[in-house]
Amino acid sequence: MDYQFKDIEQKWQQFWADNQTFKAEDKTTKPKYYVLDMFPYPSGAGLHVGHPLGYIASDIFARYKRLKGFNVLHPMGYDSFGLPAEQYAIQTGQHPAVTTEDNIATYRRQLDQIGFSFDWSREVRTSSPDYYKWTQWIFMQLFNSWYNKAADKAESITKLVEHFEKNGSAGVNAVCDEEILSFTADEWKAMSSNSQQEELLKYRLTYLRESTVNWCPALGTVLANDEVKDGFSERGGYPVEQKKMMQWSMRITAYAERLLQGLDTIDWPEPLKEMQRNWIGKSIGASVRFPIEKPAHNIELNAHYIEVFTTRVDTIFGVTFMVLAPEHELVAELTTPGQKANIEAYIAQTKKKSELDRMADAKTVSGAFTGSYVLNPLNGELVPIYIADYVLAGYGTGAVMGVPSGDQRDYLFAKHFNLNIVPILDTQNITTEADPTKEGKYINSDFINGLTYKEATAAVIAKLEEIEAGKAKVNFRMRDAIFGRQRYWGEPVPVYFKEGLPHLISESDLPLLLPEVDKYLPTESGEPPLARAEGWKHPDGEYELSTMPGWAGSSFYWYRYMDAHNDKEFASKEAIAYWRDVDLYIGGSEHATGHLLYSRFWNKFLKDIDLVIEEEPFKKLINQGMIQGRSNFVYRLIDEEGRGTNTFVSHGLIGQYKTSPLHVDVNMVENEVLNINKFKAWRDEYSNAEFILENGKYICGVEIEKMSKSKFNVVNPDDLIARYGADTLRMYEMFLGPLEQSKPWNTNGIEGVFKFLRKFWRLFHNDAWVFTVLGAEPTKAELKSLHKIIRKVEEDVERFSFNTSVSSFMIAINELTDLKCNNRRVLQDLVITLSAYAPHICEELWVMLGNEAGTLSYAAYPKFNPAYLVEDEFAYPISINGKTKMNLNISLSLEPKEIEEFVLANADVKKYLDGKQPKKVIVVKGRIVNMVV
RNA sequence: GCUCAGAUGGUGGAACUGGUAGACACGCAGGACUUAAAAUCCUGUUCCCGUUAAAGGAGUGCGGGUUCGAUUCCCGCUCUGAGUACCA
CATH class of the missing domain: 3.90.740.10 (Valyl/Leucyl/Isoleucyl-tRNA synthetase, editing domain)
Structure with missing residues (x-):
């Protein structure tokens, strides 16, 4: 049968789900490898082709590591607290939890279609109570800790109290507020309990501090910096003023030096480290x-x-x-x-x-x-x-x-x-x-x-x-991080106030559930939305009304994946001892000074209180480049009165006319040629549009912009998968260029990858599409092609150069097609090698080759044998004054002196030399011969 | 302003430690098969000059340098992208 990607992909996605093929084991003798993607915020718009880029790369890496015998943890989840769902709730009244649930379902469907090898049994959602229970729990640990400069680590606040009781404030070397009291042990003991608490708050790693916020009286809410434009709210244009408020803060400055020093120990892109260094300042x-x-x-x-x-x-x-x-x-x-x-x-x-x-x-x-x-x-x-x-x-x-x-x-x-x-x-x-x-x-x-x-x-x-x-x-330069927002859709802070002082709720009362409210807006008196919750009150006082910021839930989530369903701890000691840290983390550089800094901070804190083992959470980090949009334009002819007409001029001719550009949906353009029928059908006003063509075609203009709906340049992975399949999409996204480079999305080359996969499929079939593979001894040429690609993929994946692997696969398939290879041994190894990139087609062929279904993911990556690549001749480029003139086949066993003699004796070389003796002859064995005349 | 990254054909890109620049793919042109289309296959495709072919010359943003040899190393500049900033 012809390559039926739709059936094949559905079948294997179902198989993987049914058999939990990618469930990572917690107890095994295999070495561990933890491949993590930055989990997404499930936005209402769904995924566009830019989102999966990093996921595809990490998935290839995870699959490759499995083939290399590692026990791979490759989880996925959702950073599901956040502003957009709340904004939507304010407008529509729909509960953010409902919106979030819907969006997650869309994301999941889209992710599943691409064939990722995620261990979904470990999925986390930051907005789910059994998850944010632990976000709150870690907040409590921070509240119960102070930073001892002498020990250069965080310690329990009870240790500080013991010190105060014994020696007073003398000899305490802490990172703390500026206005701390000096007192003797007796004075401390004489203080009221409230005064003591007030003093301790100045030392805690999470504490209350007066901070200035952008306050908009008209909206009755606090705004983020980017919601304020020139002193007015972006929404509504109301005046914004600076207002002082008591806010929860995190004493990240205590870790400034360690955050700086730690950068030298991790394998991250230099620009990103530089950003953090500057931020710490x-x-x-x-x-x-x-x-x-x-x-x-x-x-x-x-x-x-x-x-x-x-x-x-x-x-x-x-x-x-x-x-x-x-x-x-x-x-x-x-x-x-x-x-x-x-x-x-x-x-x-x-x-x-x-x-x-x-x-x-x-x-x-x-x-x-x-x-x-x-x-x-x-x-x-x-x-x-x-x-x-x-x-x-x-x-x-x-x-x-x-x-x-x-x-x-x-x-x-x-x-x-x-x-x-x-x-x-x-x-x-x-x-x-x-x-x-x-x-x-x-x-x-x-x-x-x-x-x-x-x-x-x-x-x-x-x-x-x-x-x-x-x-x-x-x-x-770095300041302590503000840890409160006057919003609804976030983790409640596990604190109540009694006599103006904050107290932690009891640990047994965790999670402190986000209460229901009638509206997602601040109250008339300007209190956060949580003030609207009826009957939401601690027996001993009032709950904190602000919620945690977006970065709270994402600052430890990689530990939760290690033991996602544990209701006693955020992750068990054993799980952490086994998985330890993230070996490879892939995500965008936009999180450089946010998530990636806060995560390192929490990790260091968790290490100080002996809950985790590693000082740094992410050993190696790769930033995938941004995928930009590639907008297409048509050019509307402007008549003499300056009015737009219904005639459109092809891009090459716009110099001769007066025109104005108009965004046109990229899905009706192929290789810059407008599909005129689709354009006419796009909107009523264009149904009788006329065109000034060049060479019988309407050529569109191109511009690189951000991918957005309003620019009609969003390319949806679902459409591409429907047309070419997930394997093609995966390989094409990699083929587009180096992973770390930002680049505009361009669907133009996808046909080439699709053709490649069909050609690959054809290798296993005869002209009548009957599966035909022979068990004969492979030829030298076949083994050479095979081992070239085995080595190449190994090298490329290890250095995250996925685009060059795809090219090499194409070369290998071209060679084997030319050799009319249908040898079982060669093709089976090839299937394993390609399976990380195009898993569905490979699973199908793997079974057709007679292997047990589902075993491909854990097969052994073929062993590279250099013997098959040994050459005995090399076509030496012969150059004169650095310019290559010709090639000469010379045995690789010859030494430079002999090569020189052989070359100088050659008739064609003599012709080039025109009877002259070269001044100098440089021979690099296996590389080049250069003559200076 | 500062920091970082980058600039290679019509396009995306390759060339890993200084050694045949343009792999692989798209596009384009021509051809085969076909009533036709799709699919598939073949040939060509950096530019200039020339042209049946050959032979020549130029060429990796610009200008210089090191070297037998530079896309790769060094110096100066231009442009693009990203981050960041009255940071004392």
């Missing part, structure tokens, strides 16, 4: 205290100094002003009566701007003088204090020292406010802009005059430490 510098000059308004101040962080402490003698963030806590105190109006106006103006606007508007200089001064701690000079919104409250200390000679931003600021600009290096040229150079010797700089950068930095820090005005300091 370690900078080494110094903190310096500038004493406040007695203020002009003569009020007794609480603060006596302003602390700044700088990476260029060597420039301290160039300081001519100081700038505070408008939100800095000392601003009010420092403002003199004369400057009060100015400062308040400036603060009001800043408040209106979102953080994004403040960053975007980098060009204009703005600020206001407080009227107060600090003293330079090293030379006692008076330094005026300004506020300006280019200084961010959230970074460093929220205050910077202004060195206009060395920093361009400070330079502009100084020019604008007419402040001094003092050069500090003899090489500095500061006539038109700042010069941040570190070369040269210091000038105007007191005791560091004449020193170099390195010497000066060390000298200044030593002096500052001596006079207790500063010290060397490491600063991180």
Whole structure:
């Protein structure tokens, strides 16, 4: 029979499901291999051809590893909490759980069609209570932990309490809030229980912190940064303001150094590691205290100094002003009566701007003088204090020292406010802009005059430490992560409040179920949707009303797959001891500073409290490239009055007419040729369209854009599978190019892959489509083709070069077709080799070859034998001055000297040399002969 | 601005450690089979000059360098894509 991909694929997909072919074993002597895909958010739009790219690659890898004798864990699930389902619920009233369920069903159907070897018995959904029970449980562990810097790990909060009871706060070296109390053991014991809890909250790894959020009063809701455009809500266009709120936060900064160091131990793409490094943003510098000059308004101040962080402490003698963030806590105190109006106006103006606007508007200089001064701690000079919104409250200390000679931003600021600009290096040229150079010797700089950068930095820090005005300091850009959203469709936080203090619910009450609400909107008073839940109340207090952010559920899910149905633990000790970590993780780079960072953080925490074994969760990571859309256009002719007509001009001719481009559905275009009948049928208005053709065809224009419905460039895998089958789709997606490269989707070449699979099928059949395979001894040529591909696939898969394997398969099949190969031994090995890429057709042929159904997935990958590839001759390229002129067959047993003689004796070579003797002859054995004349 | 990745025929791409540039496939052109189409098969296809063929020349974004030899290594630039930013 001809290649009936539809029947074959359905049959085997059913077989795999019925027989649980890909169920991973938890107890086996085989070595383990864990291949993980980033689980998808099940969106309403379903899958387009870009989504499965990474899944196909990981599936090929997983299947390959099974053939190589590994016990492979290759699971799939859904990151099913998220905003779109909630948005949809707000609009339609449909419960997000229902929407999510529907979407998952669509995803599952689409995934099944592609023939993935997932172990579905381990499926997880982050929105299912038996899953988020463990998300909540891990939150509780974080709440019950603090970071001990001395041990450089997280420890139980009870250990901290023990320390307080014995020694008070002395000797505690923790990552914690800034305003912690100092107390003795007796003072601690004398504290009320509530005061103790209040103090402990400053140490916990998840804690409450006042954070600013984008608050939209009209919508009564908090918005994400990308939902705000120019200070107005994207939805509705209402004004948005910055509002302070108590929010749950995660003390990820405790792990900053370990997150940075860990990057050197994992096999991830360098650009991705670089992104995380930048995000963590370690900078080494110094903190310096500038004493406040007695203020002009003569009020007794609480603060006596302003602390700044700088990476260029060597420039301290160039300081001519100081700038505070408008939100800095000392601003009010420092403002003199004369400057009060100015400062308040400036603060009001800043408040209106979102953080994004403040960053975007980098060009204009703005600020206001407080009227107060600090003293330079090293030379006692008076330094005026300004506020300006280019200084961010959230970074460093929220205050910077202004060195206009060395920093361009400070330079502009100084020019604008007419402040001094003092050069500090003899090489500095500061006539038109700042010069941040570190070369040269210091000038105007007191005791560091004449020193170099390195010497000066060390000298200044030593002096500052001596006079207790500063010290060397490491600063991180990364901030603690906010862990709360004022939304409905997320994990409830397992916390209730009593007398204003948070308490964990009892572990036996987990999961804390997401309650039902009448509407998915905030309440009239601006409380989150959970406030609408009737009767949702803890016996001892009020539940937390915010839910966890999107990244909560995805920060440990790879452990849940190890033991997905365990209701005692998130995964058993044994399961974790066996599977340990993810060997290969495939997904998009868009998660670089979100999911991938938070996951590493939680993993390190779980290791600290001895729940997991590995410091890093994902040993190797591959980013698949984005599949872009490829839009097609028709060109509508514009008449003299500038109105659109119903005539369309082919792309090659648009230079001769006045036209306007129009997106056209890519599914009616093949190889840029428009299917005119489909176009006419597309919409009524085009039913009597006319066309100006070239060579009898209408050629469409092409542009690369994001894949989206509105651009009519979405290609659905279902359509392609219906037309060519899953095996063709799988191979074609790989054939498209290197996995890690972003590329536009283009269906044009898919025929070639389809033809290839048919040709492969034909190898096993005679002209009448009767299965015909002979058991004879394979020929040398057949074995050579076979072993070439065995080696090639092995090499390619190990380095994730799937596109080149597909080419090589084509070459192998072309060769074997030419050899009229129908040898059982050769073809059977070929089936195993190809099965990772095109599993359905291979399963079918495997059974036809007389093997037991379903055993192919666990067959042994053929052993490569180099003996079959040994050549005794090689067609040496003979080149003169690096240009190849001809090829000569020469025995590979000849040594370079003999080759040279043989080549020089050749009549054709003599002709090229034209009687001259080459100056030099380079012979590389098995590669090339080059003559220099 | 900074960081990273990339640029090869009409198209997607190959060339793994410096050694025959353009594998494989699409498209296109021509042909066979066919009443016709589909399917299949064959031939050609980097460009220029020339043309029955041959022979020549140029050629991997641009300019330079190292080398017997560079798509590959080095220096400078242009463009494209991604990430990121008043980070002190």
